[in-house]
Amino acid sequence: MSESSGRTRDTAEPLARGDRMTTATEVFVAHRNLLFTVAYEMLGSATDAEDVLQETWLRWAGVDLDTVREQRAFLVRITTRQALMRLRTLRRRKESYVGTWLPEPLLTAPDVAEDVELADSVSMAMLLVLETLGPTERAVFVLREVFDLDYDEIAEAVDKPPATVRQIAHRARAHVAARRPRGSVSPAEARDALDAFQRAVETGDLQRLVDILAPDVVLLGDGGGVVQAVLSPVVGAAEVASLVAGLARFGDAASLRSAQVNGHPALILRLDGEINTVLAVRIDDGLVTGLYAVRNPEKLSRVERENAVSR
Incomplete structure (x- = not known):
C-alpha cells in the first residue's frame, strides 16, 4: 500500500x-x-x-x-x-550488547512530568517493558495507547488489516499491563523522595539509603562494554545501598544534581565536570523501587540539553 x-x-x-x-x-x-x-x-x-x-x-x-x-x-x-x-x-x-541494555536517557522539561500518561510512556521502566514486545506489537501499542490513533490509521502504518491490528493491540495491552510499573506518584512526592535519596547518596550513609530503598529494589547498569558497570541486575536494599554509597568516595571531584530524565526524577553524576552516569529513579509509595544507571558514553549526549517530547 x-x-x-x-x-x-x-x-x-x-x-x-x-x-x-x-x-x-x-x-x-x-x-x-x-x-x-x-x-x-x-x-x-x-x-x-x-x-x-x-x-x-x-x-x-x-x-x-x-x-x-x-x-x-x-x-x-x-x-x-x-x-x-x-x-x-x-x-x-x-x-x-555487553551487559544490560538500557534506553538512551533524555533530559526532559519539568512540565513533561505533569502529563502523567506521556511521562509514563517515555519512562525507563515502560521502555524496558516495551522491549519485551515484538516490533509490530510495540508499534501498535505505542500508536494506540500513547497517541490514540484509530485502528484504521494504525493498520496503514503497520500494513496490517484493521481486524488484525485490534487483536495485536489487545495482546500487547495485556502483555504490558502484566509487566508495567506498579503505579505513579505525584511530582511533589517524587521530588521529596529524590531529595532524600540524593542526600543519602552524597553522604554515603548506608542506613539512610536502606531506609529510602524498597526491600526488593532493582538496580540495572549499562556500560555497553565501554566503561565499568554491573553486568546483571542487583536486587535488594542492602546490596543496592552498598553499591550506590560508593559514589560518595569521589569527593570534591564529583557533583550530583537532580534532573528530570524521561519525565521522571533522576540524578546526574559529573566527574571533573564531565557527565559520568545518569541514574534514573523509579519511585513507588515514597520508596525507590528501581534504579537505572546509564554509563555508556555513547548514550549520555542527550542529557546536556532538554529534549522536547509530546503527544
Whole structure:
C-alpha cells in the first residue's frame, strides 16, 4: 500500500513547487516533537530516532501534498514504517550488547512530568517493558495507547488489516499491563523522595539509603562494554545501598544534581565536570523501587540539553 493511498486533499489549485517546499517544511516542523516521541518510544534510542526523522523528512519532502488530507497521520505513518525497519536492525545489535541494555536517557522539561500518561510512556521502566514486545506489537501499542490513533490509521502504518491490528493491540495491552510499573506518584512526592535519596547518596550513609530503598529494589547498569558497570541486575536494599554509597568516595571531584530524565526524577553524576552516569529513579509509595544507571558514553549526549517530547 503506498503511503498516499486513499488520501486526497480538497484544494482549488495545486501548490507551486516553492510553496510546496515551504508548506512541507512548516508542517514537518510543527509535528517534529510528536514524530520524535513516536520514534523514540519505538526504539528507546534518541540517536536512532533522529535518524528515523531524517528519513521521514526525505520521504515527506518528495510527497505531493495535494494528495495528502491528514498530514499528522501521514507523517506518523512514515515515521512508524521507518522506525519498524530500524527496530529490527537494533534487535540484532542488542543481541551482542555487553551487559544490560538500557534506553538512551533524555533530559526532559519539568512540565513533561505533569502529563502523567506521556511521562509514563517515555519512562525507563515502560521502555524496558516495551522491549519485551515484538516490533509490530510495540508499534501498535505505542500508536494506540500513547497517541490514540484509530485502528484504521494504525493498520496503514503497520500494513496490517484493521481486524488484525485490534487483536495485536489487545495482546500487547495485556502483555504490558502484566509487566508495567506498579503505579505513579505525584511530582511533589517524587521530588521529596529524590531529595532524600540524593542526600543519602552524597553522604554515603548506608542506613539512610536502606531506609529510602524498597526491600526488593532493582538496580540495572549499562556500560555497553565501554566503561565499568554491573553486568546483571542487583536486587535488594542492602546490596543496592552498598553499591550506590560508593559514589560518595569521589569527593570534591564529583557533583550530583537532580534532573528530570524521561519525565521522571533522576540524578546526574559529573566527574571533573564531565557527565559520568545518569541514574534514573523509579519511585513507588515514597520508596525507590528501581534504579537505572546509564554509563555508556555513547548514550549520555542527550542529557546536556532538554529534549522536547509530546503527544
